[in-house]
Amino acid sequence: MNSALALVVSVLMLAPPVFVAKPGEALRTQYGLTAATWKANYPKILADDPNRMRLHLEQVMYSYVQNPREVRVEIAPTTPAQLLEGFFPRIQFEFRDGLFDSGQVSHLVVDMRNVKLSYEELLLNDRIRFVDQGKVDYLCEVSEEQLNHAIFEQGGKKMNVKNPKIELRNGSIRFSGRVKHGLGSTNVRVDGSMKVVDGTKIFFQPSSMKLSILPMPGFVAREIFSHLNPIADLSRLQMKAAPDLIVSRTDRLFVLTHGMEPLVPKDKP
Numbered sequence: 001m002n003s004a005l006a007l008v009v010s011v012l013m014l015a016p017p018v019f020v021a022k023p024g025e026a027l028r029t030q031y032g033l034t035a036a037t038w039k040a041n042y043p044k045i046l047a048d049d050p051n052r053m054r055l056h057l058e059q060v061m062y063s064y065v066q067n068p069r070e071v072r073v074e075i076a077p078t079t080p081a082q083l084l085e086g087f088f089p090r091i092q093f094e095f096r097d098g099l100f101d102s103g104q105v106s107h108l109v110v111d112m113r114n115v116k117l118s119y120e121e122l123l124l125n126d127r128i129r130f131v132d133q134g135k136v137d138y139l140c141e142v143s144e145e146q147l148n149h150a151i152f153e154q155g156g157k158k159m160n161v162k163n164p165k166i167e168l169r170n171g172s173i174r175f176s177g178r179v180k181h182g183l184g185s186t187n188v189r190v191d192g193s194m195k196v197v198d199g200t201k202i203f204f205q206p207s208s209m210k211l212s213i214l215p216m217p218g219f220v221a222r223e224i225f226s227h228l229n230p231i232a233d234l235s236r237l238q239m240k241a242a243p244d245l246i247v248s249r250t251d252r253l254f255v256l257t258h259g260m261e262p263l264v265p266k267d268k269p
Contacts, residue, residue, distance in 0.1 A: 022126060023056065023059035023060055023062070023063050023126055024056055024059075024060065024122075024123060024124075024126045027045070027052070027056055027123065028123065028124070031044055031045055033123050033124060034124070035120075035124060038119070038120060038123050038124055039120075042119055042123060043084065046080070046083055046084060050080060050083055053083060054075050054078070054083070056122070056123070057075065057088075057091075057117070057122060058073045058075060060122060060126045060127070060128065061073045061091075061093050061128065063126060064093075064100060064128075065095045065098040065099065065100050065108075066098060066099040066100075067098055067099055068095040068096060068097060068098030068099075069095075069096045069097035069098065070094075070095060070096045070097075071094070071095040071096075071098065072092070072093070072094045072095070073091075073092070073093055074090075074091070074092040075088060075090070075091050075092075076088070076089045076090035076091070077089075085116065086116050086117045086118070086119050086122075086131065087114075087115075087116045088112070088114075088115055088116075088117065089113065089114060090111070090112065090113050090114075091110075091111075091112040091115065092109075092110070092111050092112070093108075093109070093110045093112075094107075094108065094109045094110070095107075095108055103142075103146070103150050103154065104142075104146045104149070104150075105140060105141070105142055105146070106141045106142055106143050106146065106252070107139070107140075107141040108138070108139070108140050108141070109138060109139045109260060109263065110136065110137075110138045111136070111137045111138070111259065111260075112133075112134065112135075112136050113134050113135045113136075114132075114134035114135060115130055115132060115133055115134040115136070116130065116131040116132035116134070117129065117130065117131065118130070118131050133241070136241040136257070137241070137256075137257045137258075137259030137260050138241065138256065138257055138260065139254060139255070139256035139257075139260035139263050139264070140254070140255045140256070141252055141253070141254050142252070142253050143251055143252060143253075144166070144167065144168045144251045144252070144253075147166055147168070147253055148165060148166055150232075151166065151228075151231060152164050152165075159177075159224055159227040159228060160179060160180050160224075161177035161178065161179055161180075161188065161224060162177055162178040162179075162180065162185060163177050163178060164176075164177040164228075165177060166204075168248050168249065168250065168251055168252060168253050169248060169250060170248070170249055170250055170267050171248060171267055172191055172192070172193060172207075172248060173191070173192055173193055173194060173204065173248050173253075174189065174190065174191050174192075175188075175189075175190040175192070175204060175206075175224075175228070176188060176189045176190070179224075188224070190204075190206045190208070190224070191206070191207050191208045192204055192205050192206040192207045192208075193205055193207065193246070193248070194231065194246040194248070194253070195246070196242055196243055196246065197230065199242040200233060200242065201229075201230040201232070201233050202230055202231045202232040202233075202243075202246065202255070203229045203230050203231060204225065204228055204229060204231055206225070241257055243255045243256060243257060244256065244257050244258045245257075245258070245261065245264075247264050249264075249265055249267070252265075
C-alpha cells in the first residue's frame, strides 16, 4: 500500500523489532493487572509514566506482524485526559512483506483517526479493540502468488478443478484450471472481478466463462463458485470499515477504503 503516500510518513524501520507474542506480560506483572483489578490499576501506569501506555500500544501493534521487511507505527501526541480515556487522535500502522493474520501480505497501511480503544483488551489480552472506531482507512496489497497460496493451499478450497489458479490482470481477474468429468478433463477459463458481499465477504464475480472454447454450462459454474466463494472473510478484522474498492493490477490485488486511493498504481493501457 506507494509513491503518493497520503500519511505523515516517518522513516520506515529497516531493522524492525523482534516479534513478541505477549508484549504486555511484564506490564501485567508489574501493576497486578487482572480482569478484576485492571480498571483500578491502569491509572497508576499513566501516573508513573504516561509514555508507558503509548509504548505498550506500539508494541502490541508490532506484534500483529511477523518478520516484516519494513514496519512503522506512529502515534500522534495525546493529552493526559485523552490518554486516561483511551482516546487517540491518530494511529498509523504500516508494513511491507510480512506475515499478518497467518497470511503473507505485500503491503498494509492502516490510518486510524479519533479512535477510542478498549484498555481492557489492550492491557489484558494485547489486542486492539475499538470502543469508538472513529474513522479508519486502510489498504492491503497482496501478490498473485500470495493470493493463490492463501486460497488454494492455506485456505484449503476443495474443488473439482485441477491446478486452479487466479491470475491478476489490469482491471480484471482470471480463474483457470482443468475441470474433471466423465470423459476426462477440460480447460476452464473464467474472467471477472472481485466484489464485497454483506460488507465483510469478498466474492469472485464472473463476467465470462468458457470450457476450452465453449461457453461454460451453468451447473459447472455453480459447482466451481460454490466452493471458491467467498475468497476472503473480513469479519475477523472486527472493523466496521468495509472496503470501498477492490482493484486488480498485474500480479497485484488492492483492497482499500476511498482514503487510500492515491496509493493504488494507475491502470496501464
